Amino acid sequence: MAVYLCHEQPDLYVHDAQVVDVRPGAVALSSSAFHPGGGGQVNDIGVIEWSGGIASVTGVEIDGDVWWHLLSDPDATPSGEVQVRVDAEHRLRVASLHTTSHILNAFVFAEFEGALVTGAQINGDGTGRMDFDLPEVDNDKVRALAGAVNDVITRGLTVSTIYVDAADAATTAGLVRSMSVAPPPTPDGRLRLIDIDGLDRQACGGTHLTNTAQSQPIVITKVENKGRHNRRVRFAFDGGTGS
Ligand SMILES: [Zn+2]
Structure with missing residues (x-):
């Protein structure tokens, strides 16, 4: 995968950019702090504003090096210089x-003999799910992991991003934890790792x-059997909008 601007500058929410192309309902920009989504995570949302108007950005479509920002208004015709504003609340949520899904994943991996992730979905409304390759386990045991997850949130562990050589990473057990949602290496052969301290x-x-204490506690709302090998674990912020 490419190294995104939001990877390099995770605190950048507002910046200027140039319109490089426009089509009905979409605009391509010279740079963008939006996360385009992927690996089960929804994209950032926000707005762009230019001298002639303002439009909501509902999604990002990457075509080679061109990042099309999908606009809610099909008649919007941004031009020249625009201000890009990423919705910070949505990003934080x-x-x-x-x-938190990484923390849950860590406990599932440790408790259930290296069970791998088979799918994930992180939504913008404070709800999410992870699917695990987990045959023959007691769903109550999975549900009980919420306590351990919330304990890690309370402890406030540092979360950092590091890049390692992808060839080295391939030989380190447990590093590529997902069967379907792990990113490919960068063009120069590095793999992006997220480290939750210890x-x-x-x-x-x-x-x-950047710290687990920035998250609200979560609840595991449901554990479902999805096929013989798959458990779907649904979770949401405690007291949030999820079900
Ligand atoms: Zn992640």
Whole structure:
């Protein structure tokens, strides 16, 4: 995967950019702090504003080096210089739940003999799910992991991003924890890892917190059997909007 601007500058929410192309309902910009989504994580949302108007950005579509920002208004015709504004609350909500999904993943991996992730979805409304390759386990045991997850949130562990040589990473057990959502290496052969101090380290291209204490506690709302090998674990912020 490419190294995104939001990877290099995770605190950048507002910046200027040039319109490089426009089509009905979309605009391509010279640079963008938006996370385009991927690996089960929804994209950033926000607005762009230019001298002639303002439009909501609902998604990002990458075509080679061109980042098309999808606009809610199909008649918007941005031109020249624009101000890009990423919705910080949405970013924080998604990054929180995503970081928490790593913590949950760490406990599932440790408790259930290296069970791998088979799918994930982190939504913008404070709800998410992870699918694990978990045959023959008691769903109550999975549900009980919420306590351990919330304990890590309370402890306030540092979350950092590091890049390692992808060839080295391939030989380190447990690093590529996902069967379907891990990112490919960067063009120069590096793999992006998210490290939760002393708890977990895994390959990921999403957005995350810098400390686990920035997240609200979560609840595991449901554990479902999805096929013989799959458990779907649904979670949400405690007291949030999820079900
Ligand atoms: Zn992640």
